[in-house]
Every structure is written in C-alpha cells, then in structure tokens.
Amino acid sequence: MNYWLIKSEPSTYSIDNLKAEKQTFWSGVRNYAARNNMQAMKKGDICLFYHSVTDPAVVGLAKVVKESYQDPTTDEPAWVVVDVQFMKKFKTPVTLPQIKQDKKLANMDLLRLSRLSVQSVKKDEYEHILKLAGE
DNA sequence: GCCAACGTTGGC
C-alpha cells in the first residue's frame, strides 16, 4: 500500500466535484515525473487530495480504483490516467502554512517540489496529516 | 498581478 498526493486547482476540479461524481479519471497530467508516479499507483492506494492556488490545503482523500491506462483525452501514448474514487472530505483541511510549520512534514515533496502535481507521500507523513485533520 | 522555480524546447 502506497500513499500519494494529487493536486488540483479547486476552480478546475475540487474535492466537491469528486464527491458529487463519486469517481473520476485523473487526466491532464503532462509532466513525466508526475506521469511516472501515476504509473506506479496500485489499486487500493490512497491519495491525499490537495487544492492548489486558492487556499492551498490537503482537503480530503481519494482511493485508486483503476491503475494507469491511456489518457482518453489525448492520442499521445506518453500520457496516462488513473481512476480515483471519493473517500472523504476533511472537516478540517490541513493548510499549506500548517504543513510548512510542521517539522515532521518539512521534507514533503509538496514543499521541495512545489510544481509536481502527482507526488509520493510517506506512510508517516500520511498518518501525520490525518492526525492534523482530526481524522 | 507578480515572481521564483523548474521543465521543455530549440539552436548550435
């Protein structure tokens, strides 16, 4: 079981969109590092759902329900998507300033590689974020 | 709206 963080601008696709839709394919990734992470995702892995730009914060959880396959929004074989299912929306989002202040989370890719849209998260980082969210 | 970081492109 692995943990990931997937980013979205809430004005484009928010956790509420996912909640309403229940499930979606995660498309639009056009970066090789992010693509490689998606290809490494396994069914049952858990993704932290992160809102970027507007009130940046981890806002909930999604589960990988289908492993990577050709991105249906492009013919280019380089790009893939995964299917993710809504799990939960945090009552208390874990904000970026909170993550920055937390020594345990200081090495997260989120802070080091702020532009990477699909990142791997360590188990202890994941568990710590859940704790901060009060889950 | 600005700007830093960084990935990608293209000239050589």
Added chain:
DNA sequence: GCCAACGTTGGC
C-alpha cells in the same frame, strides 16, 4: 550534449 530562452505552475 549544452545551455539560453521561454512557458507554466503555484505561492504570496
């Protein structure tokens, strides 16, 4: 294969 120019992302 290097590196400058450029475009995009995302924090503030």
